[in-house]
Amino acid sequence: MSAALVSCSPPAHLHAQPPSRPARHASMPILASPARKCAALRETHGTRIQQQQAATIPPVPSAAWSCSGTLPRRRSCRCRSGLDADKVMYSDEVPLAKLQQQLDQAIDDEDYEAAAVLRDALQRRRFDSRLAVEEANQRFYTAFQASTSGSLAKMSEVWGKGEHVQCIHPLCACIAGRTAVMEGWKAILGSSRMKIEIEDVRIFASDTQAFVTCLEITESGENRGRIAATNVFEKQGGAWKLVHHHGSPVPPNSF
Numbered sequence: 001m002s003a004a005l006v007s008c009s010p011p012a013h014l015h016a017q018p019p020s021r022p023a024r025h026a027s028m029p030i031l032a033s034p035a036r037k038c039a040a041l042r043e044t045h046g047t048r049i050q051q052q053q054a055a056t057i058p059p060v061p062s063a064a065w066s067c068s069g070t071l072p073r074r075r076s077c078r079c080r081s082g083l084d085a086d087k088v089m090y091s092d093e094v095p096l097a098k099l100q101q102q103l104d105q106a107i108d109d110e111d112y113e114a115a116a117v118l119r120d121a122l123q124r125r126r127f128d129s130r131l132a133v134e135e136a137n138q139r140f141y142t143a144f145q146a147s148t149s150g151s152l153a154k155m156s157e158v159w160g161k162g163e164h165v166q167c168i169h170p171l172c173a174c175i176a177g178r179t180a181v182m183e184g185w186k187a188i189l190g191s192s193r194m195k196i197e198i199e200d201v202r203i204f205a206s207d208t209q210a211f212v213t214c215l216e217i218t219e220s221g222e223n224r225g226r227i228a229a230t231n232v233f234e235k236q237g238g239a240w241k242l243v244h245h246h247g248s249p250v251p252p253n254s255f
Contacts, residue, residue: 095207096125129205133233136240137203137212140231141196144189151189156182160234160241168246170227195219198229208235216247226250 103118136158143154159165165178167185175184197217204211209232216227232244 096122096129097207099125126205129207129210130203133203133205133210133212133240134201136233136242137201137214137231140242140245141198141216145194145196146189152182152186155185155189158242160236160243162243164243166244170247170249193220205233209233210240215250226252 099118099122103115103122106112106115106118139154140158143151143158146154159178159181161178163177165176165181167175167181169175169184169188175181195218198214199217201212201214211233212231214229214231216229218225218227226249227247228250229248230244230246231242233240234243235241
């Protein structure tokens with residue numbers, strides 16, 4: 001055997017490294033896989049559904065929810081319509097008409113976060129007003145049925161002040177002015193006691209005015225009847241006062 005050493009190393013081409021992929025340039029887009037695309041679409045769709053449920057407004061791109069500035073917490077957010085969420089939510093001094101105007105503007109501006117806050121504030125304020133008017137209406141009928149000597153004083157407390165105060169009793173002419181109205185109630189309350197139940201009560205209330213329609217089921221001795229009534233209230237001195245009552249008899253066979 002020859003003294004020359006036979007190399008046992010593998011051929012040089014077997015040491016060669018596979019060609020490396022060129023480094024991705026910063027401007028080259030990253031292509032998402034189909035699975036990643038589907039996940040992104042599901043996430044976007046879920047976000048839009050949540051937005052729709054929160055504001056009861058059709059889902060919109062997330063860009064419509066942008067607020068200016070940094071948002072460390074929600075209380076410091078002032079959205080694109082310029083509405084302060086806390087002031088709208090907790091202030092009872094803003095008129096209902098102004099809140100409705102701001103709500104319409106927020107919807108037009110696609111500021112759905114502010115729209116949701118305004119919607120909730122309007123519902124709360126309207127509920128509170130209707131509840132207060134309902135209580136004032138009930139005080140009127142409680143005074144109407146009172147048989148004590150203080151019934152006229154209770155009725156006087158229910159009614160408001162002003163020359164625009166009017167009352168139309170069933171089959172009677174209009175009595176105008178608070179003084180004349182109270183004289184009429186003095187004659188009615190001093191005659192006999194009347195039992196009244198009210199049905200089909202409907203209430204509408206704004207900031208300073210409200211009206212109630214209802215059906216009075218009356219009973220006085222052997223006499224029974226049904227009266228369709230309208231009661232108009234006005235806020236005077238922070239309290240709801242009756243300024244107009246109109247009662248019309250309902251024929252027995254009518255619905």
